[in-house]
Amino acid sequence: MTDETMRAVVAPEESAAFEVVEKPVPEPERDEVRVAVEACGVCGGDDAAREGHAYGGGLTYPRVPGHEVVGRVDAVGEDVEEWEAGERVGVGWHGGHCFTCEACRRGDFHSCAHADVMGVQRDGGWAEYTVAPHEAVASVPESFDAVEAAPLLCAGLTTFNALRNSDAQPGDLVAVQGVGGLGHLGIQYAHAAGYETVALSRGTEKKERALALGADHYVDAEAEDPAAKLQELGGASVVLATAPAAPAIESVVGGLGTDGRVVAVGVPEEPVDVHVGALVGTRGAVEGWASGTALDAEETLAFSERRDVTPDVETFDLADAEEAYQRMLDSDVRFRAVLTP
Ligand SMILES: [Zn+2]
Ligand SMILES: [Zn+2]
Known part of the structure; x- marks a missing residue:
């Protein structure tokens, strides 16, 4: 348990500018992983939280955006078996699935009828910490720089x-x-x-x-x-x-x-x-076409490393999320904005 607080960026309400706030460090549920964020990209998809385009509904405010998360496992829920503290991980757009709907029973987890999107139905990675369901977490090799890996989790x-x-x-x-x-x-x-x-x-x-x-x-x-x-x-x-x-x-x-x-x-x-x-x-x-699962993310990272696919990145402090977002919208970033806490 922790009673600590963290810095996070929130969309305070629909169509309002992003704000930096102090909020409690989230506790992982039984099946969740808490990630200490090292970097999180800024994506066109973040307009979902910003403008209230809730893919599949379930968007409530205030909401922490961000679905190109790279960091380290910081704590795990009691039912999580495949991750442990200290491991290098990432989380993308796909923020978990139910395992029981028709799509999931076919193994098409990305089409899950109850899938969450990071930064839309649940808080994302524009923060010092975020939590994600264990099945939405991808392994990120130590060889990657966090800032360069982040855009590969959605754009890549x-x-x-x-x-x-x-x-x-x-x-x-x-x-x-x-x-x-x-x-x-x-x-x-x-x-x-x-x-x-x-x-x-x-x-x-x-x-x-x-x-x-x-x-x-x-x-x-x-x-x-x-x-x-x-x-x-x-x-x-x-x-x-x-x-x-x-x-x-x-x-x-x-x-x-x-x-x-x-x-x-x-x-x-x-x-x-x-x-x-x-x-x-x-x-x-x-x-x-939209995104993919955690395994797809790992395969993207592996291919990117093997074939030297690297994003052009501009880095912003969390506090400058609003500027980073506006410059992304104006196509004024060469070529991907990444926030670092
Ligand atoms: Zn995206
Ligand atoms: Zn499902």
Whole structure:
């Protein structure tokens, strides 16, 4: 037991600026692990707590956001057998599952009907300590710097998992739309996976970095029609759409090759207007992908280490969470903001 307090950032209510508060260090329940946080990323998904987009409901205020947590196990509940104090761990978007719903009984834990999201249905990692259910905790190798590992727990995991669960084969044309927090990792994974990799962005500002990260081609979507350019290159097997903007997604549907997929991992607030003719002609689709489980996170970390996939990070103190969040929204971070307590 502890009666200590900690520094934490909270969303005090819907659509209000983040605040730094002192609150009690949370006690782990029987099946939970307490993590002493070393770093936690700032993600577009943190708009859930900020703006009250509760995926699956159950969002109450005040709420501590944050779902790219890296730290050390600090205490475990009495039923936890696989973790012990001192181990290096991380927690991502997926904040636990019920083991008993239909999806869980099929082993599809990520689709659990009662899944919690870190920083939405339960407090996340923008704090000195957080607690998570034992099954949501991933092992993080000691070789990782905490600040560099944190973005891999959501941005990395999501882009890696979306690509490896697609039908794209080595040598296929894979485009990554948006060179930001998710996109700069998506480019690295696409390159490392052996795809002919296209980076799509507006303007030329990010061209050099995108090519250095492994893109074989760079398309300036302001200067040329990205769909026509993708067709010129042979048609895309996958366009990984990381920019949360409907017009951006709409602009690439015509760039798909046969059986191509636009896989959206950035979520626009507005609906996406798709011309079905382009999909009928290619047997194409526009689909979505979110995150993954703790095991997926461990596999993302292992692949990232093996193939040297590293995020570009700017670090902020917990107290500057509001600034970090606003700069993330403005695409003014190169390329991922990480808070350190
Ligand atoms: Zn995220
Ligand atoms: Zn379930």
